[in-house]
Amino acid sequence: MVTRRARSSTPDGWLKPGLSIGAFVPVASIALRAVTRSLDANPIAQVENELGLAALIFLIATLACTPARRVFGWTWPPRIRRELGLLAFAYAMLHVSMYVFLDQALDIGAMFEDVVKRPFITVGFGAAVLLVPLAITSTKASIRRMGFDRWQRLHQLAYVAGALAVIHFIWRVKIDVSQPVIYAAALCSLLVARVAFWIASRRSRSTTARRHKRRIVAA
Numbered sequence: 001m002v003t004r005r006a007r008s009s010t011p012d013g014w015l016k017p018g019l020s021i022g023a024f025v026p027v028a029s030i031a032l033r034a035v036t037r038s039l040d041a042n043p044i045a046q047v048e049n050e051l052g053l054a055a056l057i058f059l060i061a062t063l064a065c066t067p068a069r070r071v072f073g074w075t076w077p078p079r080i081r082r083e084l085g086l087l088a089f090a091y092a093m094l095h096v097s098m099y100v101f102l103d104q105a106l107d108i109g110a111m112f113e114d115v116v117k118r119p120f121i122t123v124g125f126g127a128a129v130l131l132v133p134l135a136i137t138s139t140k141a142s143i144r145r146m147g148f149d150r151w152q153r154l155h156q157l158a159y160v161a162g163a164l165a166v167i168h169f170i171w172r173v174k175i176d177v178s179q180p181v182i183y184a185a186a187l188c189s190l191l192v193a194r195v196a197f198w199i200a201s202r203r204s205r206s207t208t209a210r211r212h213k214r215r216i217v218a219a
Helices: 004-008 015-023 025-035 043-063 065-072 077-103 108-117 119-136 140-146 148-155 157-173 178-218
Strands: none
Touching: 015 025, 015 077, 025 043, 043 065, 043 077, 043 157, 043 178, 065 077, 065 178, 077 119, 108 119, 119 148, 119 157, 140 148, 148 157, 157 178
16 A cells, blocks of 8 residues: 555656656647648647647646645645646747737737637637736745745636636637536636635634634633
């Protein structure tokens, strides 16, 4: 039987190098298919979709780090949480760049009209914007400067960004929403877990406070 201690002490020297290598797989796959001309009939849309999906996967993986530690006792996921978050941001920016530079060819008027009139682009743009302050404040220096409580409240926006990204995905697909629904279910599960942890923490603090009060009264 594997104990929690054994799981928690799993060597993690391979984690960041492995993550760095794996992070390039989506881009490498796209580049290879572009060189071999094996992309779809609409390559720009295909690349946009794949980059956006990679961003969503990395974002959900980022949000899964704390539940993985709390539920399974794993200590290694939080060690790569920052890297996962930055990868989500990087792929989101690549996704947006494809739209801005190749899809719309820097046509500001057309892009503004899209953001205003096409709901799936509106929420996708909102998700991308929310990731910017999270990426900027991902450093330890930002935590010290802001204070952990304020920093933590800010980074809870990752759940909002994830929700907007899932909605963007569902509205973009329109017909067969089976794939985006899977990611929506994963995100909802993580949010439920987060709420459950918060409730358990509040109850624990309340119980501790009552016990402390009874000890003071008894004394």
